[in-house]
Amino acid sequence: MGIIKKLILFLSIVFPLYSFSLWKKCVDFASVYHFSRYDLELQLTDAIHTDTGPLILTRIFHNKPVFLLLDIFKRYTSLLDINLFVSILSLVGIVGVGLGIWYLLSYKKSYLSGFLILLILLFPLVVVVNPSLPFKFLLPLFFSPFFLLGAYGHYKFIEENRLKKVLPIFYLVLFILSLLMIFAYPQSAYTYCATQ
Amino acid sequence: MKQKFLIVFILLLSIILRFYKLDQVPPGLYQDEASIALNAYDVLKTGKDEYGISHPMFFKSFGDYKLPVYVYSTSISMAVFGKNDFAVRFPSALAGVIAVLLFYFLLRQIFEKEKLVAPLGALLLATSPWHIQFSRGGFEANLAFTLYLAGLFLLMLFLKQKKGTYLIISYIFLAIAVYTYHAYKLLSPLTVFASLVYFYINFKNEKNKIVSALVVFLAILLPIVGFSLTQNGSQRLVGTSAFNELPGLTPIQKLYEYPALFIRNYLSYFSFGFLFDTGDGIGRHQIHNFGPMLKWQLPFLITGVYALLKKKTFIKSVVLFLLFIVPIPAAIAAPSPHALRSLLMVIPLLSLVTLGIIFWIEKLSKYKVFLAVAILAVATYEFLFYSHYYYVHYPQVNALDWGGGYEETAVKAQALSKSYDEVIVDKNLKFVSTYLDFYAPNMKYEMVDVTWKKPNSWTNKKVLYIRPYYGQQEAPGIIYSVRLQNKTRDVFSQLWEL
DSSP states (O other), X not given: OOHHHHHHHHHHHHHHHHHHHTXXXXXXEOGGGSOOHXXXXXXXXXXXXXXXXXXXXXXXXXXXXXXXXXXXXXXXXXXXXXXXXXXXXXXXXXXXXXXXXXXHHHSSOHHHHHHHHHHHHHHXXXXXXXXXXXXXXXXHHHHHHHHHHHHHHXXXXXXXXXXXXXXXXXXXXHHHHHHHHHHHOTXXXXXXXXXX | OHHHHHXXXXXXXXXXXXXXXXXXXXXSOOHHHHHHHHHHHHHHHHSBOTTOOBSOSSEEOSSSEEOHHHHHHHHHHHHHHOSSHHHHHHHHHHHHHHHHHHHHHHHHHHTTTOXXXXXXXXXXXXXXXXXXXXXTTTOHHHHHHHHHHHHHHHHHHHHHHOOHHHHHHHHHXXXXXXXXXXXXXXXXHHHHHHHHHHHHHHOGGGHHHHHHHHHHHHHHHHHHHHHHTSTTXXXXXXXXXXXGGSTTOOHHHHHHHHHHHHHHHHHHTTOHIIIIIITTSOTTTSOTTOOSSOGGGHHHHHHHHHHHHTSOHHHHHHHXXXXXXXXXXXXXXXXXXXXXXXXXXXXXXHHHHXXXXXXXXXXXXXXXXXXXXXXXXXXXXXXXXXXXXXXXXHHHHTGGGGTTTHHHHHHHHHHHHTTOSEEEEETTSTTHHHHHHHHOTTOXXXXXXXXXXXXXXXXXXXXXXXXXXXXXXXXXTEEEEEEOSSTTOOEEEEEEEO
């Protein structure tokens, strides 16, 4: 790998790390990402309150198991929000994660890759159902798999050199766009976390 | 033969889902629908809009100008069905059904060798909350969506059969979409441009046909291009620009703030929260706790991306082109994400879901029956859950998003006004004048501020005073309270006798 490619790879790792460092004042993910039994009961009460018609339909559609699944799904998909990931990993990191998933799936032993990807996709559930875990431990736990996947994705992409002479231009544009996001939203983390 | 029966079934299903109780759910016309209705009826009866302009190409509305296609479609609908809510929504509902059929044919063109893709994709669109929501309201965007889809389908036909007529008609549909909804002012030209790039590389022998079609496209667009460059024509862009959220920036700040805001808005259209859970938060655009897409589709959407990337270049290009260009005009506007402006995304997203389902059925072919039954069971439950919320909860919870109360206020006022000398309307009942002009066209009234008091010179006059609800449940003078259809029957407006 030439010097330029090594520099590109180095910057591809620095950007996510810098973006992650902007979360230092956070003490927890915002409450919307954590499951709350009280909130679930309120949702169920509200839904039943506006329901009319046969009781059997109310029971079929408005019950604790269904609402529990929907609630966890809501918080889980909120954590897979792309702007949240841009805040933690930067645009460079997101592109890396996409590349990483692609290369993992390209391996012939796709069951292992599939298992790894499943593990990564299940990590946000840890945030949803375990709010009592210390945030200083939770955030790196959440961030690390995606960071590693992103670094791997960039490494494989740069090594493969599909874009050839366009590769530096591609990464230059990516770095500039990432910088723009960081300059424009230096405190974007506070949209997604609590600072007190 | 089996596919024909299947598509007939899917079309019948889409007709039921789009036309059942169309005039009742959603409850009442919202202000844009009412404005369209008023202009459509005026044009039908007198040939002029509410401002007296004869057969206008652009209709002045609340702070901007409405495009003509949906208004004139509603005029035709009113000529057939009469002056009512059903006629206002009929063009959109019909466009919704036609879109399902067009999507089926489009998928057949793109995925020629995979027989399951087209009917499965059509079924997903027929039962898509995103598409149903906007098919059941007088949304110009939904009609534009169908016109664009027609243009895209004919473009695919031209690519396969090289008949010049297909290309000309395709470009005509794409041009008419521009006159139907603002987002297509960017989407249609981008699509034409992309097709020209493709033709330049692959269709050099068809120059005459391509040039003819391009000339027709540009000729149709001339009036709207000219209008968009005027102050009136650019009001919409200025009024909805996302960059209005960043006032008072220096030129240097604009250099990084504007692109950053655009990127943030653009990425929000790919957020799982937006797609599967909360939508864009606007009450008219989806049901509470439901996103534009059904939750069971998430894993198939993810798998579908992988399945697509394994496909041939042409198929990949079409789906990815749509997926990545649709959010562009939507990201320039506020708020973002916005389910209506990005409606066209439903095409590539459902294509991906379809590919994802087929991927798993082929991958686990030993268990394909079990898998198909499992998917069907979960999908059916969630769709019935959505339908329950749509027909039972939504009219109560979101009545105000749909102008709940305005129609009854206008109709009741018209009925009572014959016994009164003057009719006065509080301006705080926003947009009420449009509803009064549509539902009570023969009633003369005056709009006043909330501080208005009955003048001494009117001592001997009986006055009907229409006001929003200011907290007085009962008081001498209140002759009628208009109540919403929600569980608590909240008061929307009151008619007073002075």
